[in-house]
Amino acid sequence: MLVTIHxxxxxRDRKGKDLEQLEIEGQPTLxxxxxxxxxxxxxxxxxxxxxxxxxxxxxxxxPVRDGAELAFIPPLGGG
Amino acid sequence: MKIEITSDPLDPxxxxxxxxxxxxxxxxxxxxxxxxxxxxxxxxxLDYQAYPAMCAKVGVAVGDEIRQRWPGARVALTHRIGxxxxxxxxxxIAVASPHRVEAYEASRYCIDRIKAILPVWKREHYxxxxxxxxxxxxxxxxxxx
Numbered sequence: 001m002l003v004t005i006h007x008x009x010x011x012r013d014r015k016g017k018d019l020e021q022l023e024i025e026g027q028p029t030l031x032x033x034x035x036x037x038x039x040x041x042x043x044x045x046x047x048x049x050x051x052x053x054x055x056x057x058x059x060x061x062x063p064v065r066d067g068a069e070l071a072f073i074p075p076l077g078g079g
Numbered sequence: 080m081k082i083e084i085t086s087d088p089l090d091p092x093x094x095x096x097x098x099x100x101x102x103x104x105x106x107x108x109x110x111x112x113x114x115x116x117x118x119x120x121x122x123x124x125l126d127y128q129a130y131p132a133m134c135a136k137v138g139v140a141v142g143d144e145i146r147q148r149w150p151g152a153r154v155a156l157t158h159r160i161g162x163x164x165x166x167x168x169x170x171x172i173a174v175a176s177p178h179r180v181e182a183y184e185a186s187r188y189c190i191d192r193i194k195a196i197l198p199v200w201k202r203e204h205y206x207x208x209x210x211x212x213x214x215x216x217x218x219x220x221x222x223x224x
Contacts, residue, residue, distance in 0.1 A: 010212045049220055049221070052198075071198070076215050077214060
């Protein structure tokens, strides 16, 4: 299935881009997809995140929806 | 609540005018400023980044929460993005309400919620050392590292 992923802050710096379309295999959850894209064992370790699907916060256990717009939300600094 | 995300300097008075209403006897305005230090280090500038489409949705949700808790309260919020220097305003929240107590309480509630869930990020530039993305104490990730 095809998804669109937004990258922000340190995740954008790591990826070198703010947005990408990705063809993914199987039926991963958002947490599984995050761990595929940013493996926990890399250095420095990826940040803890909140999960977003179609501009709504969801739990990491949520299955990725075909055609979804996804974002992984690293530590927030607004205000 | 409509959240405005802008790269232009902020105008607290404009937000106060937006929430002002004949039914309201008080306005509390919160202005967040770029400070010259953080955790013992000298800060020279900040970069803010946002996810604007989602900020709009979070604004609606937080606005609904505030209206449920403090009926009659009117809230407006503008967050600046891009590069800011010390002393510049990064956020303005204006709350009008029939009486002052609700305006003070709703203002405090609003900034605390915003720091926890508004998709905005901050990178600090220091007097010495590499710029770093920093986290609000209010941010609660699903899977803490």
